[in-house]
Amino acid sequence: MASDEINRREFIGLSAAGVAGSVLGLRPAAADATQQESWDPTAPMVVTGKALRVQPVLMYRVAQRREATSWKSWGGVQDDQAAESECGRITEELRTLATQAGFPVEMLPVVKARSPEEAARVHQNDYDCVIVYPATGSGETLKACFAQRKDRDTLVFVRHRSGPSYYWYEALSTRYLASGSAQFLQNSCLDHGPVHVDDVVVDDCGKLLWRLRALYGIKNFVGARIVALGGPWGKYAPDAPQVARDRYRLNIIDVPYDEVSGRIEVALRDKDRLRMAQRMAETYLALPDTTLMTDKEFVTNAFLLHGLFKDLMREHEAPAFTIRECMTTILPIARTTPCLTLGLLNDEGLIAFCESDFVIIPAGILLHYITGKPVFMHNSTFPHDRIVTAAHCSAPRRLDGVHYEPVRIMTHYESEYGAAPKVEIPVGRQVTFVDPEYSTRRWIGFTGVVKSNPFYEVCRSQQDVEIQGDWKKLCSEVRDSHWMMAYGDHLKELGYAARKIGIDWTDLSTA
CATH class of the missing domain: 3.40.50 (Rossmann fold)
Structure with a gap:
């Protein structure tokens, strides 16, 4: 076996042959596009990185030896x-x-x-x-x-x-x-x-x-391929996708909605594929500490999307996926929200984010490969008394790479539609945050400790986190943008990697 074909599930890198076969855990590319893939919550996470x-x-x-001299x-x-x-x-x-x-x-x-x-x-x-x-x-x-x-x-x-x-x-x-x-x-x-x-x-x-x-x-991270369904953009930084291409050589594959809407409709009408999605939804909902608080049909449709999104990733040889207009355009087409689907992809070891925001996506890809775990893209709040709230509707569950955290499957908050996970992160869990300054090369990092999983009128997965470090300095860095979160302390690795590739890294935890 070649050197960059080493993994925990015979994952064989990102070569064309690998992606057409077992890469991403997908069936061969020649298979019938209406067939639904299996989903196994007990399978180890795939490893998408080359060795x-x-x-x-x-x-x-x-x-x-020489005499009489050193x-x-x-x-x-x-x-x-x-x-x-x-x-x-x-x-x-x-x-x-x-x-x-x-x-x-x-x-x-x-x-x-x-x-x-x-x-x-x-x-x-x-x-x-x-x-x-x-x-x-x-x-x-x-x-x-x-x-x-x-x-x-x-x-x-x-x-x-x-x-x-x-x-x-x-x-x-x-x-x-x-x-x-x-x-x-x-x-x-x-x-x-x-x-x-x-x-x-x-x-x-x-x-x-x-x-x-x-x-x-x-x-x-450098040169990573990512499918952008609905195209890329940058929150308050229109140049972010081009910066990601130029600075990090990201290969952003723009897939318009009109190329996939028909495929979604076919899947929704396919009785065999629908029955398999229903079985997978039942398996998911039977996992310990899983509570359903929305229509079960939304969960079934989320599993239909799961297979279709993985099809796109395989076809474009990409370990990463993101979706734009995930709170609007996709809803009537898929008859659910993509929130749960994105969480499922991350829980398998793939990389999946909502909103197609290339201000934050580069940081998420790097953090994923450094940690080897799912990362949580989320909105943040204004820091106060060392506390910040992290919240979004598409959180992964398998954040330690092995175990599924308790979850309530609810509607997406803003639309009150679809299936979105409210993941409960254990109180006391240390996490790492990365906060890029729009499309500049300046990134901020710090750690925090989860204090609670509240139920505010905000995005479903939400944690109040105590900041470890200079929280007052963080106040002057507040931007209406997105952050990335991962379990554990990874600041050393992030700072070291940042220096190598010219990112202006600020570690607030050492302040």
Whole structure:
């Protein structure tokens, strides 16, 4: 199996052959378009990202003994035998790391580099990131080990106490590494900038792993394909779709409603497909902690939409989907709202958002790939006394990637029509927020703790969240736009990824 064909459901990447087959959990493209797909709530989430290919390099030199003079540098790797032992140690550490990663990663065999010439040959290999282990050796060899392509990345791992000490634990400095933040905005998805002090890890494989997770996020975010049913737009930023194309190379596939309305009508009239959708609706409603508070037919129609939306994603080889005019145009066509449908797609491990707002969608795609979990696009409120309310009608349920949170299936709030989930997030759950400043390259991030799941006259899924960080500063950042939320604390990964691709990142939780 190829390196970027690794997943928890034999997910095989985004190649044309893969999407035509088992990618996205879909049937083959040649199947009858009126057939409804099965839905299995017990199936593990699909993984839509291509594996991160990592090339480890052990840099060292063979020290030659000379009498009555200094003949070796600091460091415990001074000969080929010690280097062979160190290669084994690195291989085992990376093997363990890969099993803990939670995202597809391929660790290539360790390559030894004893000179700039040997280091140069490393870059003939196909990798996304090189991890340099500079045990001993010259500065020229070190620089030759660094990734040579501007859109590829370098991590440097040095040992203090985790094995034989490294000379470059002492010798690394700003002579070889960039520092500060002034140059960050010169970076882009095509040029991740020079090797930086933040790219150095001492001893701790856990710190290596979260950096790799950020790089995996970048790899699958940049150039991502997304179907935009009804076309793209940007809330208060008309240039947002074009900015997303230019800055992040997003491939936005504009699918007009007139191309799908007929397909929806055919599905609604197909008795076999309708019966299957009814069975899936019954399975969903039988899940623990699921309460129906709207017409069951709306839920059935949401499952019909589920299959049709996945058809579009497969046909266009896209792991992501969004829909415009989701509170108006789609309702009379589908005879339900898309709220529950979008939640179902996210719960499967795909990426799905309402409103087709490309102010926020880039942040949602990156956050999804970094976390490996569903993300919740929502409206926010004015912060007060450390509290902000997050609310929308299309929340995922499987926000930890495994379990389904309690839910009430209600009507969509503004229309009082269709099927929309009111998801109850556990009180005390830590979450991460990302808030982009319209279509500028400035993003804000912070964490919070869920305090309650109220029932205000607002969008159905709603949480009052206590802000962790400078909530008063957040008041001056309030915009009538959308945020993204995910379970857990992912600020390190987001900040690291942001620097790589030229996003002006502000972490309010450190303020």
